[in-house]
Amino acid sequence: MKEYIERAAVEKIIEDGLNNPDKNKAFGHDAIEIMAEIHYMPAADVAEVKHGRWEPGNPICPVCGENKFKDLDADVWADWQPKFCPNCGARMDKEDEHEAG
Numbered sequence: 001m002k003e004y005i006e007r008a009a010v011e012k013i014i015e016d017g018l019n020n021p022d023k024n025k026a027f028g029h030d031a032i033e034i035m036a037e038i039h040y041m042p043a044a045d046v047a048e049v050k051h052g053r054w055e056p057g058n059p060i061c062p063v064c065g066e067n068k069f070k071d072l073d074a075d076v077w078a079d080w081q082p083k084f085c086p087n088c089g090a091r092m093d094k095e096d097e098h099e100a101g
């Protein structure tokens, strides 16, 4: 599983390392300390964004394989093109590979 960390928090750790007034420390030693601090910082609670694209006339999400009309009245919602898959949350913003170029 991928882990995500906060950019600003990493920049702060590196900045603190660069501003370390202890001039006797070799740079390599500082880099190892910075690496250790980044390694042990808590991972952010985020999920990777998945991308897909609704195919015309096909209600099946290409990412999770679920029907977007699951639990809905398909007649009422027939033209519904949600920006996100209601089942897995994939973003439906992918370019059509046939038109792209």
Ligand SMILES: [Zn+2]
Binding pocket: 061, 062, 063, 064, 065, 066, 085, 086, 087, 088, 089, 090
């Ligand atoms: Zn889905």
